[in-house]
Amino acid sequence: MEKRVTFSSWTIGILFAVPQLLLIFTFFYWPAGQAVYWSLTLQQPWGGGNIWVGLDNFRSILANADYWNSITASLVFAGISTGLAMFIALVLAALTDRQLAGSRLYRVVLIWPYGIAAPALALAFRFILAPEAGFLSVVNRMWPGIWDPGLDGADAMASIIVAFSWKYVGYNFIFFLAAFQAIPRSLIEAAAMDGSGVIRRFWDIQFPLITPTIFFLLVINITESFQDSFGIVDIMTSGGPANATNLMVYKIYSDGFKGLDYSGAAAQSIILMLLIILLTIFQFRFIERRVHYG
Amino acid sequence: MVERTPFLNFFTHLILFIGFVFCIAPFLIVAIAASHNLKDVNDVPMSLLPGSDFWVNIKTAWVTADLGPKLLNSFIVAGGVAAGKVIISALTAFSIVYFRFPGRMFMFWLIFITLMLPLEVRIVPTYAVVANVLSPYQAILDLTGLSWLIEKVSGVQVSLNLGLLNSYPGLILPLVATATGTFLYRQFFLTLPDELTEAARMDGAGPLRFFIDVLLPLSRNNMAALGTIMFLWAWNQYLWPLLITTDQSHAMAVTELKQLIPNVGGTPEWHIAMAGTLIIMLPPLLVVVLMQRWIVRGLIATEK
8 A cells, every 4th residue: 555645855754764773773683683693603602702603503403302392382382372362362352242231341351461461470370370379279189299380291381371371362352352343333233134143143244354353363472472471481480390381482591591502592593583484474375365354 | 233132142141251250360369369368378278358468468579579669660661662662653654654765665674574573582682782782883883894994094993882781771772673663653644545645735734744733643542552552561571671680770570570489498478479469460450441442442443
């Protein structure tokens, strides 16, 4: 889409973009380029020059079983939590969009999780899901040891998925609600007059009209599950037990800043960037086709 | 709606009610746990009736984690990020939509690629840049031979150095450097009719005038939505402030949560931890409650 009427003084036009350009050069492009450079060299932690090693960093990372484990964990986490958060939010938004008594109250409250910091949520859920205190302690009293995210990798993974999905249900709910509300009432009323039922109307009218939002949220949720998960992992599991929840972004942090392996962390960042870009392209290529732009 | 669907209505209410309970339960549990004493909070099962120690725990958490200054820092950083995004994004979107200049599309893509790669994945080199924010420019001078030239001519050795670790600009600027807001404004500007620009030009208004007197007032909804969303996003940042604030004077509230986790094997002071969590949760929750209508409205406007 383009404007027909524009301003001719193009020096002024460029001047308006200068602050943004300076910022993204300094804090985006330069560091991104630096990451590529570091990933190809062996970087001494506290200065002292670096040695060109080509793809050696990538070779040693990809030969490491821990790294593959972290990729698998990230994909499992991304798949399950995105699926849960989108499905639940879609159901809730579709239902609150029906004009029933009380739907306003539901709408107000269901948005709340959006405002909560992932780490704050993580601490709350760490308490709620703690094996010895909180609520699952009751279960543990009945069947000792059945639930222990501190020792059992699957339990730990389940904990971080619950915390992440819970926040993103709130986030997705806002977008779904906005999408449903943007559908003209008259369209649905006309269909109702023609005698189509609620479920029919949902599939034939509302669902096709919100597919752009579904697609948008899918891309955002998957991308965020690779990044926004950091705080949750750090507070709830610190990557444990036995690396079961050592997601890619957490591993970059712990290898880079705790292990002082800058080159290894840079190479991991590059792989994570490529993975996110690939996933995004894949979604645009195969899923966007089914999206219906009004 | 015209028809009667008692069965479906019942199910709608049932599912919404379950969703409501799941949504609100963590808040309630945090608040209730924050009101218990050490013994009650560790009871199996924990009592769901509020205890009597709420204010004592709040005070302890406040003092232990030194939350006063940290909340202030969070407000400064979140406010700074929101203001920065609202202003800079508007300027950029104006430039992209309302001008034709060589390289405009290249610039467009240059800016929008930043949406794909958030701070977390380039965290290590970004940290290095913030440690000396002029290092990219020093490197350019070195690579182009300019610093050698300057040294030859003037005898001054160029070494640009400006560290932003443990500073507000260091916390704020890297968070402002993405295109989220620009995209929102662009979508909105594109929906405005060309007649608007024509009329303004007919009245003799230049680009600056048009921007200030026409575009900005029309963008109020977008600004409110963007400002709110960015405030929440910045308030909730964790990894970035965790890294670049090594001294406590610039630490933000959310990063303090880690101090509140009871140590394994230590006294399980969950009541204090939950009191702190409640304090840190509250400001963004208030913002959401107050700005709810604006957030949804701002999003609907961009869908058109």
